[in-house]
Amino acid sequence: MGKSPSKTSTKVLPLIPLAPPLAVLPGTTLKIPITNRSDVAAILAKIYSISPTAKPDAAITVACVPLNSPAVSPRDGRLLIEDGKKKAGVAYESDPVNATKKDVFGYACVAKVSGVQGRRQGDLSLVVEGLERVRVRDVVQDRPYFEGELEGVDELVDVANPEFLEQFNLLKQLSRELLALVRLSSILPRTPTVSLSPIVARRLELFIARKDLSEAGALADFMANVVDCTHEEKLRVLAAIEVKERVDRVIEVLQRQISTIQGSTRMTVTTTSVPMPTGSFDIDQLRRLQQEALQRRNKMGAPPGMPGFPGGFPGGGANVGEEESNEIDELKKRLQDAKLSPEADKVAQRELQRLQRMNPAQAEYQVCRNYLENLAEIPWTKTTFDHLDAKTLIKAKKQLDDDHYGLDKIKKRLLEYLAVLKLKEQANKSIDEQIRALAEAAHLKDEKEAKEDEEQEEPQEKPSREPTEEELRLIEKKRMVDKSPILLLVGPPGTGKTSLAKSIATALGRKFHRISLGGVRDEAEIRGHRRTYVAAMPGLIVNGLKKVGVANPVFLLDEIDKLGVSNYNGDPSAAMLEVLDPEQNHTFTDHYVNIPIDLSKVLFIATANSLDTIPPPLLDRMEMIQLSGYTTLEKRHIAERHLIPKQITTNGLHDENLNISTDVLDKIITSYTRESGVRNLEREIGSVCRSKAVEYATAKDTDTLAAYNPVVTLDDLDAILGIEKFAEELTEQHSRPGVVTGLVAYSTGGQGSILFIEIADMPGSGRVQLTGKLGDVLKESVEVALTWVKAHAFELGLSASEDEDIMKNRSIHVHCPSGAIPKDGPSAGLAHTIALISLFSGKPVPPTLAMTGEVSLRGRVLPVGGIKEKLIGALRAGVERVLLPEGNRKDVRDLPEEVVRGVKIEFVGWVWEALGGVWPERWDGGVRGVESRL
Numbered sequence: 001m002g003k004s005p006s007k008t009s010t011k012v013l014p015l016i017p018l019a020p021p022l023a024v025l026p027g028t029t030l031k032i033p034i035t036n037r038s039d040v041a042a043i044l045a046k047i048y049s050i051s052p053t054a055k056p057d058a059a060i061t062v063a064c065v066p067l068n069s070p071a072v073s074p075r076d077g078r079l080l081i082e083d084g085k086k087k088a089g090v091a092y093e094s095d096p097v098n099a100t101k102k103d104v105f106g107y108a109c110v111a112k113v114s115g116v117q118g119r120r121q122g123d124l125s126l127v128v129e130g131l132e133r134v135r136v137r138d139v140v141q142d143r144p145y146f147e148g149e150l151e152g153v154d155e156l157v158d159v160a161n162p163e164f165l166e167q168f169n170l171l172k173q174l175s176r177e178l179l180a181l182v183r184l185s186s187i188l189p190r191t192p193t194v195s196l197s198p199i200v201a202r203r204l205e206l207f208i209a210r211k212d213l214s215e216a217g218a219l220a221d222f223m224a225n226v227v228d229c230t231h232e233e234k235l236r237v238l239a240a241i242e243v244k245e246r247v248d249r250v251i252e253v254l255q256r257q258i259s260t261i262q263g264s265t266r267m268t269v270t271t272t273s274v275p276m277p278t279g280s281f282d283i284d285q286l287r288r289l290q291q292e293a294l295q296r297r298n299k300m301g302a303p304p305g306m307p308g309f310p311g312g313f314p315g316g317g318a319n320v321g322e323e324e325s326n327e328i329d330e331l332k333k334r335l336q337d338a339k340l341s342p343e344a345d346k347v348a349q350r351e352l353q354r355l356q357r358m359n360p361a362q363a364e365y366q367v368c369r370n371y372l373e374n375l376a377e378i379p380w381t382k383t384t385f386d387h388l389d390a391k392t393l394i395k396a397k398k399q400l401d402d403d404h405y406g407l408d409k410i411k412k413r414l415l416e417y418l419a420v421l422k423l424k425e426q427a428n429k430s431i432d433e434q435i436r437a438l439a440e441a442a443h444l445k446d447e448k449e450a451k452e453d454e455e456q457e458e459p460q461e462k463p464s465r466e467p468t469e470e471e472l473r474l475i476e477k478k479r480m481v482d483k484s485p486i487l488l489l490v491g492p493p494g495t496g497k498t499s500l501a502k503s504i505a506t507a508l509g510r511k512f513h514r515i516s517l518g519g520v521r522d523e524a525e526i527r528g529h530r531r532t533y534v535a536a537m538p539g540l541i542v543n544g545l546k547k548v549g550v551a552n553p554v555f556l557l558d559e560i561d562k563l564g565v566s567n568y569n570g571d572p573s574a575a576m577l578e579v580l581d582p583e584q585n586h587t588f589t590d591h592y593v594n595i596p597i598d599l600s601k602v603l604f605i606a607t608a609n610s611l612d613t614i615p616p617p618l619l620d621r622m623e624m625i626q627l628s629g630y631t632t633l634e635k636r637h638i639a640e641r642h643l644i645p646k647q648i649t650t651n652g653l654h655d656e657n658l659n660i661s662t663d664v665l666d667k668i669i670t671s672y673t674r675e676s677g678v679r680n681l682e683r684e685i686g687s688v689c690r691s692k693a694v695e696y697a698t699a700k701d702t703d704t705l706a707a708y709n710p711v712v713t714l715d716d717l718d719a720i721l722g723i724e725k726f727a728e729e730l731t732e733q734h735s736r737p738g739v740v741t742g743l744v745a746y747s748t749g750g751q752g753s754i755l756f757i758e759i760a761d762m763p764g765s766g767r768v769q770l771t772g773k774l775g776d777v778l779k780e781s782v783e784v785a786l787t788w789v790k791a792h793a794f795e796l797g798l799s800a801s802e803d804e805d806i807m808k809n810r811s812i813h814v815h816c817p818s819g820a821i822p823k824d825g826p827s828a829g830l831a832h833t834i835a836l837i838s839l840f841s842g843k844p845v846p847p848t849l850a851m852t853g854e855v856s857l858r859g860r861v862l863p864v865g866g867i868k869e870k871l872i873g874a875l876r877a878g879v880e881r882v883l884l885p886e887g888n889r890k891d892v893r894d895l896p897e898e899v900v901r902g903v904k905i906e907f908v909g910w911v912w913e914a915l916g917g918v919w920p921e922r923w924d925g926g927v928r929g930v931e932s933r934l
Contacts, residue, residue, distance in 0.1 A: 010149055010150060010152075011149075012149050013150055014146065015108065015136075015139065015148045016043065016065070017039075017096035017099045017103070018065065018096060019096050020069070023066040023109075024109040025130050025234075025237065026132055027218050028129075028130045029114070029130070030064070030130070031126070031127055033124075034124050035123065036097065039144060039146065044126075047060050061112055063109065063110050064130070065105055066231070067093060067103050068103055068105050069231055069232050071232045074105050076239060104136060104146070104148070105136070105238070106135065106136055106239065107135055107136065107239045108134050108135075108136050108148070108150065109238065110131045110132050110150070111128035112128065113127070114127040114128065114129055115127050133238065134150040135153055153241050155243055156241070156242050158243075158244060161244070164213075164216075164247075165213060167244065167247050168219075171216070171219060171254070172208055176205065179208070181261045181262065207222070216243050216247055217243040217246055220246045220247045223254060224249075224250050237249050237250060237253075327369075331352070331369070335375065335376050338375070338377075338378070338382075339380060340375065341381070343596065344380055347594075348375050351371060351372055367536075377546045377549075378542060378546055379545055379548070379549050380551065381551060383601060386425070386508065386509065393419065396414065396415060396418055396507035397411065400503055400504075400507055403500075403503040404500060405634060405642075410500060413487070413623075483582050483600050484603045484604070486621060487604070487622065487623050488608060488624045488625065489501070489625055490609070490611060490624060490626050490627065491609070491676070492676030493609055493679070494676065495629060495676055496677070497607040497627060498514070498556060498558055510554050510603070512548075512553065512554050513544045514555075515556065515557055515558065517557055517560050518558065518559040520540075521567060521569060521572060522569040523570030523572050523574070523575045524539065524569070526541060527575045527589075527590055528590040537592060538590050542592070542597065551601050551602070555604050555605070556605050556607065557580075557605070559607060560576070560607065560614065560618075561609055561612075573618050579604070580618065585598075585600055586599065606622060628676075629675075629677065630676065631752065631869060631872040631896070632666065632872060635678055636666060636669065639665055639678070639681060643682045644665075646682075647682065647685050647686045650689070652693060653692065656710065657710050658710050658712070659710045660688065661711070664714055664717060668681065668685065668721070670876070671725065671726055671727075672717075672724065672726070674725075674726045684721060688712055688720055691716075692710070692712065695708060734847065735845060737838045738758065739759075739838075740831045740838065741755075741756060741849065741851070742754065742755040742757050742828045743873065743874055744870065745825075745866025745869040745873075752866065752870045752872045753876075754850055754873060755816060755818075755828070756816065757831050758816070759812055759813070759836060761811065761812045761839055761840075762810065763809060763810060763811070764809070764811025766810070766811065768783075768811070769812070769813040769814070770815075771814070771816075772818070772823065773816075773823060774823055775825070777824050777826050778816075778823055781832055785835075786807075788911065790805065792859070798841060806840060812836075825864075829853065830853040830854070830855055830883065831851050831852070833855050834914060834918055843922075848878065848879055848881060849883070850874050850877075850879040850882050850883075851882065851884075852882075852883075853883070853914075860909065861910060861911060861913075863885045863888045867891040867892070867895075871903060871905075872899055875899050875902045881903070882904070882905050883917050885908065885909070889907055892905060
């Protein structure tokens with residue numbers, strides 16, 4: 001048990017009676033109005049008369065004594081109340097001027113006179129500071145002023161009592177809660193008009209927090225002075241010699257005061273029609289949170305005080321401030337952990353200082369905090385470590401081969417990138433070592449200079465050291481080394497562009513994020529909004545980085561050709577220029593973040609269905625890789641390896657429950673789907689699986705599993721998938737003049753196929769009729785072919801003399817069957833030429849011979865595209881020989897093995913060579929033969 005030193009000695013001091021409800025408590029200051037107070041004037045006169053003889057620094061002390069109350073015992077401060085009624089007693093005086101000895105309370109407070117305040121005669125106050133609690137043993141005189149014999153009292157503090165500790169903690173908690181409510185009242189109307197400036201509130205919080213158990217009595221006195229007490233309550237606190245009893249009495253007062261403010265706050269919130277910023281503020285919830293926070297802090301062994309909280313929050317209590325402070329500390333730690341770039345760190349520190357000085361009730365506070373949280377979430381320097389060992393390339397190749405069949409070009413490009421990464425890693429290590437060596441040399445130099453000049457402050461100089469020119473050059477070189485390629489995969493829908501990007505990320509062992517650009521029409525979607533806008537946020541790129549949490553992920557920019565065009569919201573495709581420029585994207589600036597972010601480590605893979613809608617400047621920044629549609633053979637492999645197993649699992653079957661043979665699969669591919677990709681093929685396979693699932697489930701339910709047949713036959717397809725949707729073009733069995741088999745790359749849905757060109761002649765005057773939905777290019781091909789034939793009619797043996805016009809007395813009709821399908825492109829000139837010669841000469845072309853190529857007016861056969869698709873279609877249609885332009889010899893290397901074995905390919909450079917290939921008996925070896933005239 002602690003005990004203050006004994007104060008049983010007595011002394012005589014002037015007494016200043018105080019009018020109710022005034023009372024001076026130890027540690028508090030009070031202004032006593034002294035207008036019309038002759039006794040105070042007499043005391044002051046006495047003081048000034050003796051002051052010349054006193055020491056210069058001696059304190060002038062008086063005793064301030066409150067007047068009695070009929071409800072409180074003057075001896076011990078007990079309430080004189082029984083059954084709600086006051087004890088019968090003497091009526092006490094409430095005016096100190098008329099007070100007598102019996103009106104003086106039994107306890108007083110020795111106080112130091114600080115001075116007199118007030119300028120006007122009628123408005124003067126005596127300022128006194130309470131020093132210690134004393135008992136009034138006797139009043140020795142009452143005129144012209146009171147003098148009393150005073151006895152010091154011992155204050156008992158039972159430090160070891162756990163109940164007392166609990167009461168002390170409750171006192172501190174209630175004190176903070178009252179402070180919070182008083183601050184809250186300043187922003188709510190109709191509450192008690194007590195306003196508290198943030199600085200005063202902050203000081204009060206610190207004062208409360210710093211008090212320990214030994215100072216419990218002082219804190220109780222202080223809070224009794226702060227709170228709006230009644231006269232009786234103040235008398236009881238003054239008379240409470242035992243500290244525990246005093247703390248209990250102050251707690252009662254605090255609880256009453258808090259309840260009063262809470263009641264008026266609730267009334268305000270419910271009755272006011274104006275929406276207030278704290279309209280949903282729940283006082284009980286705040287109190288509960290405060291108690292929980294206090295218990296947590298006590299468990300952790302921390303003092304239940306209040307750590308630093310900048311500014312004042314009118315709407316929150318001390319614990320709310322504590323939470324804010326903790327959040328700022330946590331934010332600071334997160335910013336440190338984020339390893340910001342030097343530029344970002346400078347901005348973050350500046351914003352953090354602003355935040356600390358800001359009042360949390362301000363709207364700007366949340367904006368600033370959101371900004372800092374965003375900065376902390378962006379991966380400035382954190383990267384995924386590339387595990388590049390001897391087996392990396394082999395593993396990546398296996399991963400891609402497992403996920404995708406074919407697509408050799410893109411696989412080759414990715415393996416190149418991986419190989420380059422391995423070499424870059426070694427280059428980076430050597431550059432890092434050079435930078436480190438330079439930095440160490442500079443550091444040693446700085447230390448040497450600091451030793452020479454002790455007055456220089458080294459800690460301030462260290463961070464401000466600028467990198468040398470050589471270091472900057474090495475850093476720039478490292479950035480150039482770190483640059484990642486920007487790939488653009490172009491191809492028809494369903495060819496696996498998106499899933500391929502995912503496989504690339506898996507093969508590299510990097511994080512993957514997909515950004516869908518389809519329909520993005522606002523530039524701010526990509527580059528973010530300025531922070532000045534309400535609800536501003538970073539763009540898609542920065543959000544993607546925040547999501548993956550590393551600076552070197554794989555970003556898939558899906559459907560870049562569907563990006564919105566220029567409108568009143570800006571041009572989104574123009575905003576992508578900086579993102580996708582390898583020379584610029586190391587300083588990509590998002591409007592929200594407004595600090596350069598390095599995107600050069602990100603591997604961007606964009607996908608597009610067509611290049612027509614991509615602006616040329618954007619296209620120029622990407623490395624384009626064309627994905628052609630899958631051939632029938634590739635579709636068969638994809639279906640067997642990926643689609644069928646996937647659909648079997650999806651539809652609840654097992655491998656042994658379903659067997660689709662190659663013939664059935666080929667039939668589905670050719671007769672039920674016509675597309676570049678494999679989405680429809682997967683749907684049709686899914687239909688077959690569901691049909692078999694019904695059969696299997698029925699057989700299982702009826703115990704006839706033995707009769708269930710897992711094999712799907714060609715006959716089943718008609719019942720499952722319905723009538724064939726597409727008829728396969730097959731070569732004719734018979735030949736006739738004027739009909740030639742051409743080749744087409746994308747007849748429907750990216751499938752290669754054959755195309756019949758039919759030409760008929762009739763009597764007329766040289767008119768040419770074209771049908772079969774031919775485009776402008778094909779119409780021109782017919783005209784060029786006809787001109788060449790007419791020009792060489794005599795050499796071809798089609799006319800009797802050089803000046804004879806073979807079209808003089810006839811008209812021709814050129815037709816390509818399947819009139820609903822538009823046909824265009826420079827690929828049928830050779831077939832038109834051969835068809836015209838066949839028609840005019842009456843010689844049929846073998847039906848199993850097909851040809852492709854464009855012709856010029858000179859008779860040259862020009863190269864064309866889509867050779868792979870055309871020849872696969874030709875093989876499927878039963879073609880045995882194909883005439884290709886000499887310029888397409890290089891494309892034959894890409895052909896599947898089956899095609900090379902199944903079709904005989906002949907190359908021709910001139911129409912004359914083609915004629916030798918069609919009719920070798922007439923134009924042998926491409927030599928222009930001369931025969932009898934027609």
